[in-house]
Amino acid sequence: MRLTFAGAAGTVTGSCFHLEARGLQLAVDCGMFQGLPDLEERNYEPFPFDPRKLDWLVLTHGHLDHLGLIPRLVREGFRGRIACTIPTRDIAHIMLMDAARIQEEEGEAALYSVEDALAALDRFGVLADYGEPISLGGGTTLRFHDAGHILGAAFVELSLAGKTFVFSGDLGNRGKPLVEDPSYPPRADFLVLESTYGDRVHRPIQESIELLRQAILDTFAAGGNVIIPSFALERTQEVLFILFKLWRERKIPRCRIYLDSPLATHATRIFERYTEWFPAPARRLFRKKRDPFDFELLQYTLTRRASKRIPSDEGGVIIIAGSGMCTGGRVLHHLRKNLPRPESSVVFVGFQAVGTLGREILDGASRVQVLGSIVPVRAKIVRIDGLSAHADQPILVDWALHADPGQVFLVHGEEPALAALAEKLSGHGLAVHIPSWHETVEL
Numbered sequence: 001m002r003l004t005f006a007g008a009a010g011t012v013t014g015s016c017f018h019l020e021a022r023g024l025q026l027a028v029d030c031g032m033f034q035g036l037p038d039l040e041e042r043n044y045e046p047f048p049f050d051p052r053k054l055d056w057l058v059l060t061h062g063h064l065d066h067l068g069l070i071p072r073l074v075r076e077g078f079r080g081r082i083a084c085t086i087p088t089r090d091i092a093h094i095m096l097m098d099a100a101r102i103q104e105e106e107g108e109a110a111l112y113s114v115e116d117a118l119a120a121l122d123r124f125g126v127l128a129d130y131g132e133p134i135s136l137g138g139g140t141t142l143r144f145h146d147a148g149h150i151l152g153a154a155f156v157e158l159s160l161a162g163k164t165f166v167f168s169g170d171l172g173n174r175g176k177p178l179v180e181d182p183s184y185p186p187r188a189d190f191l192v193l194e195s196t197y198g199d200r201v202h203r204p205i206q207e208s209i210e211l212l213r214q215a216i217l218d219t220f221a222a223g224g225n226v227i228i229p230s231f232a233l234e235r236t237q238e239v240l241f242i243l244f245k246l247w248r249e250r251k252i253p254r255c256r257i258y259l260d261s262p263l264a265t266h267a268t269r270i271f272e273r274y275t276e277w278f279p280a281p282a283r284r285l286f287r288k289k290r291d292p293f294d295f296e297l298l299q300y301t302l303t304r305r306a307s308k309r310i311p312s313d314e315g316g317v318i319i320i321a322g323s324g325m326c327t328g329g330r331v332l333h334h335l336r337k338n339l340p341r342p343e344s345s346v347v348f349v350g351f352q353a354v355g356t357l358g359r360e361i362l363d364g365a366s367r368v369q370v371l372g373s374i375v376p377v378r379a380k381i382v383r384i385d386g387l388s389a390h391a392d393q394p395i396l397v398d399w400a401l402h403a404d405p406g407q408v409f410l411v412h413g414e415e416p417a418l419a420a421l422a423e424k425l426s427g428h429g430l431a432v433h434i435p436s437w438h439e440t441v442e443l
Helices: 037-044 070-075 086-105 114-121 205-222 235-248 262-273 280-287 304-308 331-338 357-362 393-403 415-427
Strands: 002-007 016-021 024-028 056-058 081-085 124-128 134-137 140-146 154-160 163-167 190-194 226-229 256-260 298-300 317-321 345-348 367-370 373-376 380-383 407-411 440-442
Touching: 002 407, 024 134, 024 154, 070 086, 070 114, 081 086, 081 140, 086 114, 086 124, 086 262, 190 393, 205 226, 205 235, 205 345, 205 380, 226 331, 235 256, 235 262, 235 298, 235 317, 256 262, 317 331, 331 357, 331 367, 331 373, 345 357, 357 367, 357 380, 393 415, 407 415
Parallel strands: 024 056, 056 081, 081 124, 163 190, 190 407, 226 317, 226 345, 256 298, 256 317, 345 380
Antiparallel strands: 002 016, 002 440, 016 024, 134 140, 140 154, 154 163, 367 373
């Protein structure tokens, strides 16, 4: 048996793990590298395996850094089947089509086309519920379990050759309003574990909600706007849910809330289709016909024309827009207008990778380049970690100890997070290895 770390090794992006055993070849995830230019160049590097020989692709969830290279994989000969949970298939459709559209706009540098994305979507052949056993052939069984990260996210249990492999995918935080807490894993011989926040402890979610509320009140009192760069999947829907509850409880003033992201809008419609996957309190809310994604303060701006009409030069509005790390999208226009305004606030509610504009702002840059212009950073910068969709160090350690693995491979993290989590797990007696990109280990 051989395991190759085709992505997310030494970095927090590009998840892809190739496993070969008893003549069966499969990959867990096939994600896009995002962040620094030299990291993004990896998207054009050859896969460290032959896509034509791959029997299965097992997909943990619908974020681009876990599925964004599937069209390229198919274009290069993958003819196997893709297995994922039921909501993930719907999410994959909007994510891959949006990514393909962006790729086509980049012209000669395109990784793939809309036609490639459509061909990739045809490979989604097995859709499953959590816990449902799936035979992959050759005595190999796959089960998805609730990872609690975003709608439909799963960690993967593979039973083959008398061994149990667990791939965490992205593990979720606990106590989130729209996703269940991550399930505990079975005992694993080999555990491939994400480390995004392996060196952090999140604030409790109620403290984070209060921080968001206070940022809104302070900003409105100063006459500014609240700009929230937000990921289209899960984070946007969670922020809408929180804003809805704050307004219903009269904890924020009446205001205008704009969701200025077509992709996030389409994702929100998928969330509305799968409300039975939500935790019980959110399910009850929807059953009472109270839709946190459709209330009177909220406006969706699908077209560029509607986006330009948002009064972001004035004050008293909340604007949620992508991309979540400020690497593109409509949030850039709102940042260009509001970063120079001391009365406005930029509220970061998600991870900001090294090399992104969001990380640059968060790290205290006094001026940044936005849409070709040098913009002074005078707005108040607020960081709210407790809304993260990722598990923090205590959750990761607790989860790994439940797996009681013979070997842990730490992936999907930056160097400080990987090192801190490795030290913590080693202190509990676990064997830990931090693989390098394209490293192959014999099991």
